[in-house]
Amino acid sequence: MTMWDMIVLWIGGAMTLMIFSFLYKDNPFYKFAEHLFVGVSAAFWMVKAIQTTMIPNMWAAIWPKSVTGILHAAQHTEPNYVRLIPLGLGLLLLSRLMPRIAWLSRWAMAVLIGFTSGTYLVRYLQSDFIAQIRSTLIPLVVVTPQGLDVIQSLLNCVLVFGVLCALMYFFFSLEHRGVVGGISRAGIWVLMVAFGASFGYTVMARISLLIGRIDYLGEWLQSFGKIL
Amino acid sequence: MKKRVPLIIIFCVGTLFVLAIFLPFPPFPAMEGEVSVWFDILKGFAFVLGGGNLIRVTADKIRKGHPDRFYLWVTLVGFFGMLVVGLLQLGGPIAPGGDFTTEGLWFRRIYDGIFAPCMAAIFSTLAFFVSSAAYRAFRAKNREATILLIAAFVILLGRTPLGNSLTAWLPDFLNFLKIPWLFEKILMYPNTAGQRAILIGIALGIISNSLRLILGVERSYLGGERS
Amino acid sequence: MNILKNFLLQLDRRIIYAAIALAVTIPLVLHFAVPLKPSPIVQSLFDALEALPPKSKVILSFDYGPSTLPENDPMAFAFARHLLTRNHRIYMMALWATGARNLDHTIEQVIEKEFPGKVYGVDYVKLGYKAGDEGLINTLFKDFKGMYTTDGHGTNINDIPMMKDITTLEDFDMILNVGSGRPGTKEWIQYAGDRGNIPIGGAVTAVEALLLYPYYPRQLKGLLGGLQGAAEYETALISKYPQFGTTGRQAQVYMGPQAVAHCVILLLVILGNVSYFLGRRRK
Numbered sequence: 006m007t008m009w010d011m012i013v014l015w016i017g018g019a020m021t022l023m024i025f026s027f028l029y030k031d032n033p034f035y036k037f038a039e040h041l042f043v044g045v046s047a048a049f050w051m052v053k054a055i056q057t058t059m060i061p062n063m064w065a066a067i068w069p070k071s072v073t074g075i076l077h078a079a080q081h082t083e084p085n086y087v088r089l090i091p092l093g094l095g096l097l098l099l100s101r102l103m104p105r106i107a108w109l110s111r112w113a114m115a116v117l118i119g120f121t122s123g124t125y126l127v128r129y130l131q132s133d134f135i136a137q138i139r140s141t142l143i144p145l146v147v148v149t150p151q152g153l154d155v156i157q158s159l160l161n162c163v164l165v166f167g168v169l170c171a172l173m174y175f176f177f178s179l180e181h182r183g184v185v186g187g188i189s190r191a192g193i194w195v196l197m198v199a200f201g202a203s204f205g206y207t208v209m210a211r212i213s214l215l216i217g218r219i220d221y222l223g224e225w226l227q228s229f230g231k232i233l
Numbered sequence: 234m235k236k237r238v239p240l241i242i243i244f245c246v247g248t249l250f251v252l253a254i255f256l257p258f259p260p261f262p263a264m265e266g267e268v269s270v271w272f273d274i275l276k277g278f279a280f281v282l283g284g285g286n287l288i289r290v291t292a293d294k295i296r297k298g299h300p301d302r303f304y305l306w307v308t309l310v311g312f313f314g315m316l317v318v319g320l321l322q323l324g325g326p327i328a329p330g331g332d333f334t335t336e337g338l339w340f341r342r343i344y345d346g347i348f349a350p351c352m353a354a355i356f357s358t359l360a361f362f363v364s365s366a367a368y369r370a371f372r373a374k375n376r377e378a379t380i381l382l383i384a385a386f387v388i389l390l391g392r393t394p395l396g397n398s399l400t401a402w403l404p405d406f407l408n409f410l411k412i413p414w415l416f417e418k419i420l421m422y423p424n425t426a427g428q429r430a431i432l433i434g435i436a437l438g439i440i441s442n443s444l445r446l447i448l449g450v451e452r453s454y455l456g457g458e459r460s
Numbered sequence: 461m462n463i464l465k466n467f468l469l470q471l472d473r474r475i476i477y478a479a480i481a482l483a484v485t486i487p488l489v490l491h492f493a494v495p496l497k498p499s500p501i502v503q504s505l506f507d508a509l510e511a512l513p514p515k516s517k518v519i520l521s522f523d524y525g526p527s528t529l530p531e532n533d534p535m536a537f538a539f540a541r542h543l544l545t546r547n548h549r550i551y552m553m554a555l556w557a558t559g560a561r562n563l564d565h566t567i568e569q570v571i572e573k574e575f576p577g578k579v580y581g582v583d584y585v586k587l588g589y590k591a592g593d594e595g596l597i598n599t600l601f602k603d604f605k606g607m608y609t610t611d612g613h614g615t616n617i618n619d620i621p622m623m624k625d626i627t628t629l630e631d632f633d634m635i636l637n638v639g640s641g642r643p644g645t646k647e648w649i650q651y652a653g654d655r656g657n658i659p660i661g662g663a664v665t666a667v668e669a670l671l672l673y674p675y676y677p678r679q680l681k682g683l684l685g686g687l688q689g690a691a692e693y694e695t696a697l698i699s700k701y702p703q704f705g706t707t708g709r710q711a712q713v714y715m716g717p718q719a720v721a722h723c724v725i726l727l728l729v730i731l732g733n734v735s736y737f738l739g740r741r742r743k
Binding site for chain 2: 009012013014016017018020021024025027028036037038039040041042043044045046047048049050051052053054055056058059062063087088090091092094095096098099101102108111112113114115116117118119120121122123124125126127129130133134137138140141156160163164165166167168171172174175192193194195196197198199200201202203204205206207208209211212214215217218221
């Protein structure tokens with residue numbers, strides 16, 4: 006471990022403790038770490054977007070010679086002036102920072118919304134609607150070479166009727182009374198099981214993150230031992 | 234200009250991506266590919282917009298004498314520090330590929346020393362809050378809450394050796410009462426049923442909203458008003 | 461009885477916090493281990509990778525940040541070990557900006573240390589991060605090199621041997637996503653798997669895992685859910701390839717504290733309900 010690695014580890018340990026101090030109550034150490042994190046993270050995303058996408062895919066495509074020796078993208082030997090369009094749209098997006106001409110950003114937003122609407126329409130239809138219905142069309146009575154598989158049949162019924170009942174709960178064009186009300190109530194139970202399982206898994210996830218942080222603090226403490 | 238142009242753009246771009254699925258011959262695939270790149274580049278601009286907005290809002294608060302202005306300065310110093318260090322690739326060779334690996338790169342040090350530990354620590358505090366919530370709010374108040382509680386209990390118990398040993402003594406024909414079996418089947422069947430119903434519901438909502446946007450029926454993004 | 465009632469009703473949140481902190485720390489220090497068996501959904505993904513012919517082209521997408529490292533890193537490590545042991549070619553990329561650092565971490569910690577014979581550009585390549593989220597997948601589906609004009613080091617993509625026969629996403633034999641949210645496994649299924657009939661494998665945080673069950677087994681080859689899923693995959697990997705018995709147990713080491721913390725939370729749920737019913741009776 007180099008000296009710089011050690012310094013980075015110490016700062017990281019101190020930052021972790023500053024954030025954890027919020028568990029006792031809000032305090033200046035926590036506020037300091039929180040505000041520093043906000044600033045650093047905003048710049049992080051910005052730098053990464055510029056370096057990984059805007060320079061190689063836009064700048065280098067329009068003005069390939071300007072990145073010679075820095076970015077070895079020989080593919081863009083001929084300028085691709087079509088990329089001036091996203092550059093122009095991008096500048097329009099930034100007009101949002103100037104209230105007088107902020108309305109121009111709508112043109113760029115329209116491209117983003119148009120892309121999202123067009124792709125979502127098709128992708129959700131295929132993956133989350135048609136494919137899900139297809140996956141629900143399973144046999145309710147399962148017969149194996151050994152005979153009727155009662156447990157598997159019951160489980161398949163839970164899946165098929167569970168989906169139907171839960172969908173009925175989300176169907177608001179009919180009043181939830183009588184038979185419809187009963188089906189919708191069964192739907193709530195199915196959803197409750199799903200939410201219960203989600204809660205269990207959420208607990209599991211959060212504990213995992215804490216384990217990771219405590220392990221990191223252990224490493225941080227050990228670094229003091231190395232110095233002493 | 235202010236409203237009609239965005240509507241036309243959305244219609245053209247949205248229709249292009251729908252048509253590209255059904256008409257997989259030139260020029261549609263190439264057009265789809267190129268407009269997708271524009272989208273990726275515009276997403277990059279969105280990060281720049283986010284940074285610009287942070288400066289504007291923070292500077293505004295400082296100018297108005299916000300009581301937390303010391304911390305707001307910390308935000309600005311953190312932002313500009315990371316921005317300069319990242320864009321100029323201080324401490325390492327210039328490589329606009331966004332390479333992290335170079336030893337000595339200050340961008341990497343700030344990431345490892347400040348960004349990553351803060352982010353991880355903020356998320357890990359949720360372990361404490363979720364535990365407190367489990368004690369204070371997770372109660373069998375009615376039938377629905379009891380079902381939710383039982384499901385969560387089985388899931389949590391199923392992940393411990395205690396859960397396995399509690400029901401390990403049961404004979405094989407009562408396998409369906411064993412915690413590991415229940416754990417697995419809850420996830421695979423009622424959970425899948427519930428999640429699938431939610432998924433189908435969301436898909437229907439997204440499909441209809443996408444159509445409304447492409448056809449110009451939904452216009453709230455233009456300033457709040459609907460047609 | 462009254463003392464217990466009052467204690468439970470007025471229990472300070474900081475006592476709960478301390479209990480959780482101790483439940484995690486003590487087993488971590490004592491290296492308390494828990495026996496594991498791969499569940500069918502994990503084994504299914506392991507088997508899918510085993511079934512791929514050698515030299516298959518597999519995308520390993522790092523779509524997570526530092527907040528979920530303890531869950532996601534072991535998954536990425538296990539996939540890297542498995543793929544390289546089976547002599548597959550790994551194309552490492554990220555839909556998340558923060559994923560790029562985790563990608564480097566996998567190269568430094570696993571590939572360079574445990575597979576020194578593997579050659580960059582021939583056995584694995586670092587493509588890195590690109591902005592665009594699901595838009596990026598959409599672009600790659602049509603023109604892979606149109607977006608990835610260079611690798612993560614800035615080298616021309618056409619100078620990398622293992623990129624020679626890649627033009628679109630459909631040229632890949634499998635896509636493995638290690639993720640913790642959006643964009644992640646769901647977007648890979650929607651924009652690549654279902655569209656191009658490309659097999660998708662998911663390895664996600666526990667929070668995300670249950671939302672993906674409806675896609676299994678038709679649209680998703682298998683799924684690692686949280687630390688547990690990662691530990692189960694490690695078990696499957698070690699039982700088939702015992703050489704990873706000492707190096708490949710990152711998730712298993714964490715499962716001891718996880719189990720103890722679960723017991724404490726279960727106890728808290730029970731105590732919470734006892735206090736609720738005692739309080740109700742008092743009213």
